[in-house]
Amino acid sequence: MLKQGLISVLLWTLTLGHAHAADTLQDYRLGGGDLIHLTVFQNPDFTGDRRVSESGDITVPLVGAVRVGNLTVQEAEEKVAEKLSEGKFVVKPQVSIVPIQMKSAQISVMGLVGKPGRYQLDARFTRLTDAISMAGGVVQTAPTVGLNGGDRVILKGTRDGQPFTKVVDLSDIFVRGLDELDLPVTGGDTLYVARAPQYYVYGEVQRPGVYKIERDMTVRQALAQAGGLTPRGSQNGARIFRKANNGVESELQPGLDEPLQDNDTLYFKQSVF
Missing domain, CATH: 3.10.560.10 (Outer membrane lipoprotein wza domain like)
Incomplete structure (x- = not known):
């Protein structure tokens, strides 16, 4: 049962990946240098790899040059099907195009x-x-x-x-x-x-400087990252200087479990004792 469950999860993951890939490819617009695989169902003579020329054309047997440059994959499929139908080479052609190398992207x-x-x-x-x-x-x-x-x-x-x-x-x-x-x-x-969120710490700490803010980081964790207090430092003397979006700076007296925000400046005062 466990083995079957793992196989089911793997198949689901692969299916999800292919679904994302298909959605992305449908948005892609073909261009010069791209290599595509053209399939005309039940007509192997038209099926094969085609390189898009710099002018945006591919060559289809009997049809000749077909302009697919700057078309989405779906639009290119419809264009090739239209040319095959117009020339009466294939009745109700079903065309599939899969990009292999997207040189133009x-x-x-x-x-x-x-x-x-x-x-x-x-x-x-x-x-x-x-x-x-x-x-x-x-x-x-x-x-x-x-x-x-x-x-x-x-x-x-x-x-x-x-x-x-x-x-x-x-x-x-x-x-x-x-x-x-x-x-x-x-x-x-x-x-x-983007730059990772960071905070500044100075005052009575062992290693003042600039540090990365880890997920849900608190003042207590920041203090530990900075090496702890010096012998003269005081946890009760902690201050946070924080700028709002409008540029106004405020001074906070945080507890040790106060969460940090990007660009906070953390200051530890000297103990009065």
Whole structure:
């Protein structure tokens, strides 16, 4: 029973992945250099791999050149079917097109990655983590220099003809195992790896500096990350300086279980005793 359950989960995962891939491919617009596999059902003479020319054409036996450049996969299927029907080569043709190499598709990867820039999608199905890997992975830096490696990826593009934005926490994919957040990317997408949330700590602590805010981090945990108090420090003397969205700074007297926010400045005073 356990084995059958594991097989069922695996099949469901694979099906879900292929469903995401199919949705993404339907949005993709063909362009010069792409390699596609053309299938005309029950007509093997028309079936085979076709390279899209720089002018956007593919060559179909008997039909000749068919312009598919800048068409979606579905539109290209309809265009080829129309040409086959017009020439009376096939009665009620059923056409399927599957991109194999998407040479014309490019994505932009920016932010805290090793090699920011534009990258070509050569694979039929590229996930968010694949794209980050192509760009050299997430930059990891020492916390004391004021720049912490990115946790969050902002994905912007177009899906179903509408603007699309998604913020993904990489730790949710790798630590929590939420593979459904490892989204497929398509041509024209932009990925931005944002700086991780961070806080500043100074005063009577062992290691003042700039540190990354972990998930649900509290003042107590921040103090431990900074090495604890010096012999002169006081937990009761903790202060948080926090800026609101309008730029106004407020001073808080937090308890040790107070959660931290991005760009908080945490200060520990000297004990009066």
